[in-house]
Amino acid sequence: MATIVAEATGQAILHEEHEQSFLRKYIFSTDHKVIAIQFLIYTLFFLMIGGLLAMLMRYQIAWPARGELPLGGIFPESMVASGYILPEFYNALVTMHGSVMVFLAIMPMLVGVWANYLIPLQLGTHDMAFPRLNMLSFWAMVPAGILTLASFFVVGGAAGAGWTLYAPLSARPDLTGVGLGQILWLVALVFIGLSSILGSVNYITTTINMRAPGMTWMRMPLTIWSLFITAILALLAMPVLSAAGIMLIFDQTIGTSFFLPEGGGQPLLWQHLFWFFGHPEVYILILPAMGFTSEILSVGSRKPVFGYKAMVLALVSIAFLGFIVWGHHMFQSGMNPMLGLTFTVSTLFIAVPSAIKTFNWMGTMWRGNLQLHSAMLFAIGFVAMFAIGGLSGVFMASTPVDIYIHDTYFIVAHIHYVLFGGSLFALFGAIYFWYPKMFGRMMNETMGKIHFWLTFVFFNLVFFPMHGVGMVGMMRRIYDSTGYAHLQGIEDTNAIITWAAFGLFASGFLFAFNFFWSLKKGRKAGANPWNATTLEWQTPSPPKHGNWEEVPVVYHGPHEYSHPDVEDKDWLAQNERPDVVSPAAGSH
Amino acid sequence: MDWALPPNYSTFGVVIDQLFWIILVITGIAFLLVEGGILWFCLKYRGREGAKAHYTHGSNRLEIIWTVIPAIIIAVLGAYSALVWDDIKGSSNRPADALEFLVVGKQFEWNITYPGVDETLGTADDFTVRNQFHFPVNEDITILLESEDVIHSFFIPELRVKQDAVPGMTIPVWFDATQTGNFEIACAELCGLGHYYMMASVTVHSAADFDAWQASQAPAAAQ
Numbered sequence: 001m002a003t004i005v006a007e008a009t010g011q012a013i014l015h016e017e018h019e020q021s022f023l024r025k026y027i028f029s030t031d032h033k034v035i036a037i038q039f040l041i042y043t044l045f046f047l048m049i050g051g052l053l054a055m056l057m058r059y060q061i062a063w064p065a066r067g068e069l070p071l072g073g074i075f076p077e078s079m080v081a082s083g084y085i086l087p088e089f090y091n092a093l094v095t096m097h098g099s100v101m102v103f104l105a106i107m108p109m110l111v112g113v114w115a116n117y118l119i120p121l122q123l124g125t126h127d128m129a130f131p132r133l134n135m136l137s138f139w140a141m142v143p144a145g146i147l148t149l150a151s152f153f154v155v156g157g158a159a160g161a162g163w164t165l166y167a168p169l170s171a172r173p174d175l176t177g178v179g180l181g182q183i184l185w186l187v188a189l190v191f192i193g194l195s196s197i198l199g200s201v202n203y204i205t206t207t208i209n210m211r212a213p214g215m216t217w218m219r220m221p222l223t224i225w226s227l228f229i230t231a232i233l234a235l236l237a238m239p240v241l242s243a244a245g246i247m248l249i250f251d252q253t254i255g256t257s258f259f260l261p262e263g264g265g266q267p268l269l270w271q272h273l274f275w276f277f278g279h280p281e282v283y284i285l286i287l288p289a290m291g292f293t294s295e296i297l298s299v300g301s302r303k304p305v306f307g308y309k310a311m312v313l314a315l316v317s318i319a320f321l322g323f324i325v326w327g328h329h330m331f332q333s334g335m336n337p338m339l340g341l342t343f344t345v346s347t348l349f350i351a352v353p354s355a356i357k358t359f360n361w362m363g364t365m366w367r368g369n370l371q372l373h374s375a376m377l378f379a380i381g382f383v384a385m386f387a388i389g390g391l392s393g394v395f396m397a398s399t400p401v402d403i404y405i406h407d408t409y410f411i412v413a414h415i416h417y418v419l420f421g422g423s424l425f426a427l428f429g430a431i432y433f434w435y436p437k438m439f440g441r442m443m444n445e446t447m448g449k450i451h452f453w454l455t456f457v458f459f460n461l462v463f464f465p466m467h468g469v470g471m472v473g474m475m476r477r478i479y480d481s482t483g484y485a486h487l488q489g490i491e492d493t494n495a496i497i498t499w500a501a502f503g504l505f506a507s508g509f510l511f512a513f514n515f516f517w518s519l520k521k522g523r524k525a526g527a528n529p530w531n532a533t534t535l536e537w538q539t540p541s542p543p544k545h546g547n548w549e550e551v552p553v554v555y556h557g558p559h560e561y562s563h564p565d566v567e568d569k570d571w572l573a574q575n576e577r578p579d580v581v582s583p584a585a586g587s588h
Numbered sequence: 589m590d591w592a593l594p595p596n597y598s599t600f601g602v603v604i605d606q607l608f609w610i611i612l613v614i615t616g617i618a619f620l621l622v623e624g625g626i627l628w629f630c631l632k633y634r635g636r637e638g639a640k641a642h643y644t645h646g647s648n649r650l651e652i653i654w655t656v657i658p659a660i661i662i663a664v665l666g667a668y669s670a671l672v673w674d675d676i677k678g679s680s681n682r683p684a685d686a687l688e689f690l691v692v693g694k695q696f697e698w699n700i701t702y703p704g705v706d707e708t709l710g711t712a713d714d715f716t717v718r719n720q721f722h723f724p725v726n727e728d729i730t731i732l733l734e735s736e737d738v739i740h741s742f743f744i745p746e747l748r749v750k751q752d753a754v755p756g757m758t759i760p761v762w763f764d765a766t767q768t769g770n771f772e773i774a775c776a777e778l779c780g781l782g783h784y785y786m787m788a789s790v791t792v793h794s795a796a797d798f799d800a801w802q803a804s805q806a807p808a809a810a811q
Binding site for chain 2: 087088091094160161162166168169172175176177261265266267268301302303304305306307308309310332333334337338340341344345348349351352355356358359360362363365366367368369370371372380383384387388391392394395397398399400401403404406407408465467468471472473475476477478479480481483484485486561562563564570
């Protein structure tokens with residue numbers, strides 16, 4: 001480890017000696033902090049695109065027969081004809097909303113942004129182990145984004161087989177009318193896989209090899225634990241998706257039949273491969289969010305994380321169990337029902353570490369001194385919403401109940417409570433929390449709080465009623481529900497959901513405004529505006545290239561707040577020498 | 589709107605609904621505990637000037653309690669679900685003397701092949717009707733589910749039946765309707781641009797009515 005640190009130091013000095021060109025500093029940068037900010041801008045853009053697709057979809061669901069789509073004229077005739085969203089465009093909206101949100105917004109925002117930004121800073125090192133791979137992991141996302149956007153405008157339109165890409169629908173252009181659009185998305189997916197794999201290798205290596213002196217495994221902040229475990233999941237899961245994606249491209253283009261029964265293939269093989277990736281993916285999308293939440297709750301409650309070891313164990317067991325539950329997406333798929341039995345058991349047991357985490361977050365808040373700023377509100381919101389998403393998951397884990405609710409809006413409600421109420425709430429919290437470190441200025445608190453309350457209220461107005469719509473039996477991904485006898489009477493609810501969705505989307509612009517406004521106008525942050533203990537707060541905001549003048553030495557666990565032996569303040573930085581502060585405060 | 593499951597008209601539906609409500613009560617209690625706790629903590633431990641938080645790294649006893657209790661509840665729920673699942677889907681529980689139909693999904697219709705008066709599929713008096721599924725009440729029904737092109741999903745909400753139809757596979761699905769009436773088959777798996785109208789009518793007849801209906805169809809289909 002010593003040699004690596006020395007090398008990195010040498011590199012940092014080298015960088016300071018000759019001023020870098022604009023291109024090397026901001027565009028093709030190898031600085032982990034710049035790469036993180038590039039990822040942040042990229043993912044916020046795609047978050048908006050994904051949201052926009054959802055708005056179009058919601059308009060159609062609420063008013064399927066109305067036409068009159070506002071600004072409908074700006075779309076080509078192949079998407080919107082005389083104010084009506086066409087069914088094939090609706091399928092593309094459904095597919096690409098999910099695909100964009102999962103692969104181009106939430107996942108790279110959780111990992112690309114925060115693993116890059118936080119791992120070197122919280123571990124006390126100068127940069128990633130492989131800075132050039134790191135740069136490549138961002139630049140691999142650029143063609144993915146371009147291909148995705150382009151796919152909307154090719155003949156046949158964007159992919160329309162659902163984000164799960166179930167074959168044969170995804171493999172046979174003659175059955176969907178979508179040919180090139182589907183292939184473009186699959187190629188984009190291969191680039192995304194490449195980006196994710198390169199990033200993961202980097203995060204894992206950096207975490208194992210480049211921790212500052214004294215930064216033992218059990219002194220790592222929970223963000224690092226969660227990002228480290230996420231990287232392992234991504235490294236094991238993404239290659240499966242990439243391989244499956246390439247097989248699907250072959251089925252489409254060169255006449256193989258991996259997933260086509262006419263040529264001896266198996267449609268269910270696609271589902272096994274997809275969900276073998278897809279379920280670990282669900283945890284890739286939630287574990288980092290859990291890490292941010294633990295961190296923000298601890299700082300905001302002025303208390304150590306309750307049950308740190310249990311939190312680490314829960315992360316590890318969720319990751320392990322995450323690999324043996326994929327079949328619970330396939331209870332009604334036609335796989336052997338006996339397999340359903342085993343997958344029910346493993347799936348239900350994943351509820352246990354989730355419960356442990358929830359109770360420990362509450363334990364962290366218990367008898368705290370809660371600072372209810374925007375970041376903290378979003379972290380608390382995460383716990384409250386994740387709990388609902390976790391509990392609604394019990395319904396579908398129970399196979400007999402899943403028979404009825406599978407492929408209904410109940411599932412849509414569930415996944416959004418986890419992915420939006422969970423991941424995205426934690427991401428908003430993380431942005432409010434680490435923005436001052438990134439840019440040296442605070443985000444505006446008043447706007448932040450308004451943003452939280454609007455998001456919280458509209459989010460629940462959108463997704464809670466979907467449980468009800470699902471109970472009534474509304475199927476997912478239908479262009480028009482009004483033709484079904486059992487779906488009469490849900491029109492008003494669908495309209496309310498759509499209005500609330502518009503409000504939710506609009507409140508995102510308040511966040512965007514705050515984000516860009518605060519770059520120039522925000523209050524100067526100083527090194528440590530939250531009085532936080534972890535290493536990233538013990539260097540200037542924003543940190544210089546190389547992060548540290550001198551590599552910090554770690555003496556304490558990550559969350560030493562309100563230690564009774566520390567008298568003049570309620571926190572003890574990880575690198576504060578115990579003999580300077582208090583002899584008793586050192587051991588944890 | 590009624591946030592409720594539609595009325596149930598099948599034998600399996602009773603226990604599925606029962607399990608749904610059991611889970612709703614259990615998760616409802618957990619929901620109230622967690623959300624109530626969060627709200628209470630937010631109000632009670634709101635930051636005050638000069639206040640100092642309680643310093644603790646956790647409690648092993650609490651960790652054990654909140655690991656074991658959910659694990660026990662989950663284990664019981666899992667065991668019960670597994671039993672019910674096996675009852676409904678286990679191949680050993682497939683009714684032996686059920687009336688069999690062949691249901692083939694294709695973009696965007698359901699084709700139902702009837703066994704005819706001899707009540708056996710694969711004989712000369714079989715006939716196929718598009719988008720109309722008739723069968724008798726209070727009798728074990730087995731459908732052999734197939735697909736011609738892509739994956740569809742056979743869904744009759746009121747009978748609590750759902751099963752994907754996969755090209756290249758023949759999947760048996762069985763159920764027993766407890767009341768006569770008119771329902772719909774919906775397709776629950778995205779299957780292309782006509783997915784939303786891939787619908788067929790379901791008519792559950794009394795035994796006598798079903799025989800009469802089948803007799804009225806057979807000659808027409810035979811021509």
